[in-house]
Amino acid sequence: MxxxxxxxxxxxxxxxxxxxxxxxxxxxxxxxxxxxxxxxxxxxxxxxxxxxxxxxxxxxxxxxxxxxxxxxxxxxxxxxxxxxxxxxxxxxxxxxxxxxxxxxxxxxxxxxxxxxxxxxxxxxxxxxxxxxxxxxxxxxxxxxxxxxxxxxxxxxxxxxxxxxxxxxxxxxxxxxxxxxxxxxxxxxxxxxxxxKGVIYVELRVKRRGDDLHSSWGTIIENPAWRLVSALSTIRDIKGRILIDGFYDEVIDDPEAEELISKINIDRSEIEAMTSNGELIEDLPLPDLLRRWLLSPTVNICGIYSGYVEKGQKTVLPSHGFAKLDIRIVPRMHPDRVLMLLKKHLAKFGFSDVEVEILNHGYPxxxxxxxxxxxxxxxxxxxxxxxxxxxxxxxxxxxxxxxxxxxxxxxxxxxxxxxxxxxxxxxxxxxxxxxxxxxxxxxxxxxxxxxxxxxxxxxxxxxxx
Ligand SMILES: [Zn+2]
Known part of the structure; x- marks a missing residue:
């Protein structure tokens, strides 16, 4: 030696x-x-x-x-x-x-x-x-x-x-x-x-006044419904983000692709790391790795609104908030992603949903x-x-x-x-x-x- x-x-x-x-x-x-x-x-x-x-x-x-x-x-x-x-x-x-x-x-x-x-x-x-x-x-x-x-x-x-x-x-x-x-x-x-880069936002829907008796739910707008309706326009059931232009800057990176093809870890390692979490889509391993490592996404970290304690209470909440992290990949810029998100909400008639930037993030x-x-x-x-x-x-x-x-x-x-x-x-x-x-x-x-x-x-x- x-x-x-x-x-x-x-x-x-x-x-x-x-x-x-x-x-x-x-x-x-x-x-x-x-x-x-x-x-x-x-x-x-x-x-x-x-x-x-x-x-x-x-x-x-x-x-x-x-x-x-x-x-x-x-x-x-x-x-x-x-x-x-x-x-x-x-x-x-x-x-x-x-x-x-x-x-x-x-x-x-x-x-x-x-x-x-x-x-x-x-x-x-x-x-x-x-x-x-x-x-x-x-x-x-x-x-x-x-x-x-x-x-x-x-x-x-x-x-x-x-x-x-x-x-x-x-x-x-x-x-x-x-x-x-x-x-x-x-x-x-x-x-x-x-x-990856990350951006952190909170989506907020508020109504004038306090919580109401839920019987008003027939004619008064419910911020929790507004919020989940807005959220449901952002991602489809297969995990694809539906914001126009979201993937425009995601380009193929042959070097990254080659590395992915050589990562010969087995599925059980992913299962162990995620406590056997349910896959959004059951893909072959290289595609799973590609999505995991090379794709941007919007994730709901938490939603809060209305009555969430034990038992029941009939109420029409005054607000609905959701915390989202947005993971971005090379070439995507936080400013542009935020602009696209706001444009998306407006396009679907959700201009009333405020986008509060909790962390402007980085690329x-x-x-x-x-x-x-x-x-x-x-x-x-x-x-x-x-x-x-x-x-x-x-x-x-x-x-x-x-x-x-x-x-x-x-x-x-x-x-x-x-x-x-x-x-x-x-x-x-x-x-x-x-x-x-x-x-x-x-x-x-x-x-x-x-x-x-x-x-x-x-x-x-x-x-x-
Ligand atoms: Zn650390």
């Missing part, structure tokens, strides 16, 4: 206990995005760890938001790699479904259980520990590294756009590794090359699988796992990756330490310890090969 790689592996092995300790320290901070106290503790721990590895660290507060932590370490080569992760976490409810307290990390069998273990503290810490590994075992860092860690991802990253625009020069790098990514149940590395982003940065990630991941990587054109969810790809103009993708049973955003969130360690090695080798790979097309340290 290559002597450099064996040094790195040894270092990770020898520091196993210390690395887990570092991770647990961060997991113990209850950094729910809206809990200021937990946020401060998490920031302190991260700043301390970054300083320990020799980073020049600053924290930035934009409009009173949670601090953005920015760290930079100079390497002895010109290329730069940036890591984006977030230290805030989702709330823990329902608490009674947790087997152990969410901020008292529990190690059982091969996993660590705690809120944030996978989303996203495991990735965040693994990046810092990869840098530590290289510096401690080789005495130098073979590339410049920039850390961009935010504390508001779980509430829609309100500070991040301003920060990226204001500090564009400082954030310049040759690639950005985004949060997420990991290993599937067979241990194959999973790499995601982007994310999708995708990086080509053929960029050298992605090709190296695949090579490294496959060398570390000895298994073929599964490369997804994007996640089915959303993230403001456009800030990196469109504003900074850098390739950006996810490869990390999670697994499909991570329970992110849910009770008993967890991380497989072996994946955490593998992630540190994977990240170390990416850093180690990067400069030579992008300049000379040569990755000398893969024999892992």
């Amino acid at each position: 290559n002597i450099v790689i064996s040094k790195i592996k040894k270092h990770i092995e020898n520091n196993y206990t210390q690395f887990i300790k570092n991770f647990l320290r961060l997991l113990e901070c209850p950094s729910v995005s809206t809990d200021k106290e937990g946020i401060e503790k998490a920031v302190d721990v991260i700043v301390e760890l970054l300083k320990e590895v020799g980073a020049d660290v600053k924290t930035y507060k934009i409009d009173g938001g949670n601090p953005i932590i920015y760290g930079e370490i100079k390497g002895d080569k010109n290329s730069s790699i940036m890591f984006y992760d977030h230290y805030d976490v989702q709330p823990v409810d329902p608490l009674d479904r947790w087997i152990s307290p969410p901020f008292k990390p529990r190690i059982e069998d091969d996993k660590i259980y705690a809120r944030g273990a996978s989303d996203d503290k495991g990735n965040l810490i693994s990046r810092i520990l990869a840098v530590k590994t290289l510096k401690d075992s080789l005495g130098e860092l073979p590339v410049n590294v920039k850390f961009l860690f935010e504390g508001e991802e779980e509430i829609g990253s309100p500070s991040l756009p301003k920060f990226v625009i204001n500090y564009k020069e400082q954030l310049k790098a040759d690639v950005c590794i985004w949060e997420g990514g990991g290993f599937n149940k067979n241990g194959r590395p999973m790499i995601y090359l982007g994310a 999708a982003a995708r990086t080509s699988p053929n960029t050298p940065q992605v090709r190296l990630a695949k090579l490294v991941a496959e060398a570390v796992s000895s298994k073929e990587a599964v490369v997804f054109p994007n996640i089915a969810g959303s993230g403001p990756i456009y800030l990196i790809t469109d504003i900074l103009g850098q390739p950006c993708f996810s490869f990390g330490v999670n697994h499909p049973g991570s329970n992110i955003h849910a009770p008993n969130e967890n991380l497989i310890i072996n994946n955490f360690m593998k992630g540190i090695l994977q990240c170390s080798l990416y850093l180690l090969n990067f400069d030579s790979w992008v300049r000379l097309g040569n990755a000398p340290y893969l024999n892992a």
Whole structure:
């Protein structure tokens, strides 16, 4: 085995206990995005760890938001790699479904259980520990590294756009590794090359006055009926969105199509991820994957109106509200989608349905699988796992990756330490310890090969 790689592996092995300790320290901070106290503790721990590895660290507060932590370490080569992760976490409810307290990390069998273990503290810490590994075992860092860690991802990253625009020069790098990514149940590395965009709106129908006796339902308009009538014009029974022009900008992406054709996961994985949810349409697997990953959609997140408590009450409600998220794919623009939605409602006679924009959202982003940065990630991941990587054109969810790809103009993708049973955003969130360690090695080798790979097309340290 290559002597450099064996040094790195040894270092990770020898520091196993210390690395887990570092991770647990961060997991113990209850950094729910809206809990200021937990946020401060998490920031302190991260700043301390970054300083320990020799980073020049600053924290930035934009409009009173949670601090953005920015760290930079100079390497002895010109290329730069940036890591984006977030230290805030989702709330823990329902608490009674947790087997152990969410901020008292529990190690059982091969996993660590705690809120944030996978989303996203495991990735965040693994990046810092990869840098530590290289510096401690080789005495130098073979590339410049920039850390961009935010504390508001779980509430829609309100500070991040301003920060990226204001500090564009400082954030310049040759690639950005985004949060997420990991290993599937067979241990194959999973790499995601982007994310969908998202818009969040509330449709509101209101009537003058308060609730009425339901006997008026013969002659007085019912906002709940108005709302469901309006909603029913938006999507057909097969899931197709009926808004004129909605799919106009969705174009075939041959690279994405090719990736889809190579994702050989089986149906049971989709069934497991959705608790065996009923399919809108029973399609062959490649078509299901295509729809899941490459299609835009409008989703009803919740509807509320009238009497919804136990038992009965005859009432004609005064209002009906529905919350919708709209997931969009590359080339679709939030402004245009919102305009089309309003036009659609007007066309069907629902001009009285207000469209309240709760989050103006952002566009999708995708990086080509053929960029050298992605090709190296695949090579490294496959060398570390000895298994073929599964490369997804994007996640089915959303993230403001456009800030990196469109504003900074850098390739950006996810490869990390999670697994499909991570329970992110849910009770008993967890991380497989072996994946955490593998992630540190994977990240170390990416850093180690990067400069030579992008300049000379040569990755000398893969024999892992
Ligand atoms: Zn996350």
